[in-house]
Each structure stands twice: as C-alpha cells, then as structure tokens.
Amino acid sequence: MKATGIxxxxxxxxxxxxxxxxxxxxxxxxxxxxxxxxxxxxxxILKKYSPIGELSQFAGEYAESLAHTxxxxxxxxxxxxxxxxxxxxxxxxxxxxxxxxxxxxxxxxKSLVASDDEKTFVKLTADDAGEYRQQAISTIICxxxxxxxxxxxxxxEREKMGETEQTCRGGGRLSGQTDGTVxxxxxxxxxxxxxxxxxGHMP
Numbered sequence: 001m002k003a004t005g006i007x008x009x010x011x012x013x014x015x016x017x018x019x020x021x022x023x024x025x026x027x028x029x030x031x032x033x034x035x036x037x038x039x040x041x042x043x044x045i046l047k048k049y050s051p052i053g054e055l056s057q058f059a060g061e062y063a064e065s066l067a068h069t070x071x072x073x074x075x076x077x078x079x080x081x082x083x084x085x086x087x088x089x090x091x092x093x094x095x096x097x098x099x100x101x102x103x104x105x106x107x108x109x110k111s112l113v114a115s116d117d118e119k120t121f122v123k124l125t126a127d128d129a130g131e132y133r134q135q136a137i138s139t140i141i142c143x144x145x146x147x148x149x150x151x152x153x154x155x156x157e158r159e160k161m162g163e164t165e166q167t168c169r170g171g172g173r174l175s176g177q178t179d180g181t182v183x184x185x186x187x188x189x190x191x192x193x194x195x196x197x198x199x200g201h202m203p
Contacts, residue, residue, distance in 0.1 A: 018046070027080055027103075050078040050147075059084040066152070073132065075124065075151040079106055082125065083148070089131070089155065096125040102137070102149065109146045111138045124151060131155060 010016050018028065026048065028034075033049040059076045063086040067074040073087035077098050085093045098106075101122035105112065113136045114120040122137075123130065134154040139146050 027097075032079075048080070050080070050083070056083050060086070063087075066150070070152060073153040073155070075153070076148065077102070077106075077151070078148040079103065079146070087153075089153075092129070092131075093125060096127070099123040099126055099128060105137060106139050106146050106149050109139050109141060112136070124153075 004019075004022065006019055006022075008016050008019070022028070028048060035047045035049045037045040037047060039045070060083075063074045063076050063084040066072075067087035071087075073089050073093075074085065075082050075090075075093055076084040080097060080103075082093045082096050082098065085091075099122065102124050105122065112120055112122075114122070114134075116130065116133050121135065124135070132153040132155045134156070136152040138150045140148045140150060
C-alpha cells in the first residue's frame with residue numbers, strides 16, 4: 001500500500017471525495033462501484049469492484065471452452081483489465097489493462113467484427129502489438145450495466161471470421177428476468193454471449 005500524502009475530511013453525511021488525480025490514475029469513473037475493506041489496525045481500504053474479476057475462475061473456464069471450440073484466441077475483460085485469456089498468444093494479454101479504444105466500446109455498449117485493414121479495428125491493450133488480423137468484440141451487459149467484453153482474435157492473415165463468430169455483433173445483453181443474485185445474472189449474461197458467439201442464438 002502506497003501513501004499519497006492526501007488528507008480529506010468526511011462531511012456530515014459521511015461522504016469523502018476521492019481526489020481527481022487518483023481517480024484518473026486508477027481509471028475510476030463516475031458511478032463505478034467500490035468495495036470497502038477494513039482491518040484490525042483501523043485502516044479503511046477502497047477497491048474497484050469488478051463482477052467479472054470476482055468470477056475469474058468462471059470466466060477462465062468459459063474462455064477455454066470458447067478457444068477450444070472456435071480455435072481462436074479468446075479474451076474476457078472487465079472495464080479495466082483482461083481477466084481471462086485462452087488460446088495461442090494468451091500470455092501477451094493476461095492481466096493487461098485494456099486500451100482506451102476498447103474501454104470506449106464497452107462504455108458505449110457496442111459490438112463489432114473487424115479486420116486489421118479496416119478503420120474500426122482497435123487495439124485491445126495499451127501495449128498491443130497488433131499481431132492478429134481479425135477481431136470480434138461483444139460487450140457483456142448485466143442488469144443494465146456494461147461490465148466487460150468477450151473478444152475473439154485470429155492471427156491468420158487471410159482468414160475471415162465466419163457467421164458463427166460474427167454473431168458477437170448481437171451483444172451480450174441480459175434479457176428476461178433478473179430476479180436472481182448479481183452473480184447469477186452475470187453468469188446468465190455471459191452464457192448469452194458465449195452461445196451467440198458459438199451458435200448464433202440464445203441458450
């Protein structure tokens with residue numbers, strides 16, 4: 001834990017302002033959820049909350065399943081980092097912060113399929129070398145919030161993603177009832193994305 005030297009007072013409603021510089025550095029946006037932790041020494045710790053990050057093992061299993069079925073590199077992200085990766089080249093992406101372009105796509109709840117010679121082709125991470133030639137991106141939406149993305153990538157220069165992969169354009173919106181827990185609803189939203197990517201229809 002790093003000391004910032006910044007001191008803030010709590011107002012009469014118990015609120016405290018997180019300095020703009022810290023919010024910018026940690027990419028904390030207005031409306032982002034934060035987890036609150038305490039310890040026995042009286043410290044209060046705030047941490048960015050990621051529903052996908054909390055289910056990293058679950059996300060990893062789905063990434064492996066998609067990669068095995070499609071043969072593509074599969075990435076699963078939350079709003080900040082690559083949470084899970086599977087397939088050839090996964091070590092180049094695991095745990096990396098996502099690019100501003102991908103963050104914008106998630107924030108605007110877009111989905112796209114593009115090749116590297118198209119203007120819509122985006123860098124996936126800040127240090128992305130762009131060694132793949134095709135990409136399909138689908139935003140995961142749970143309970144009305146855009147919480148991440150499922151991404152399929154191909155390194156084959158002449159390979160075109162077929163209709164099955166392009167169904168990612170349909171997006172990962174969670175439809176129907178949302179009367180379960182957040183975790184159950186997220187899983188349902190994620191399963192919707194995966195089924196659309198693989199089979200072109202809802203589960």
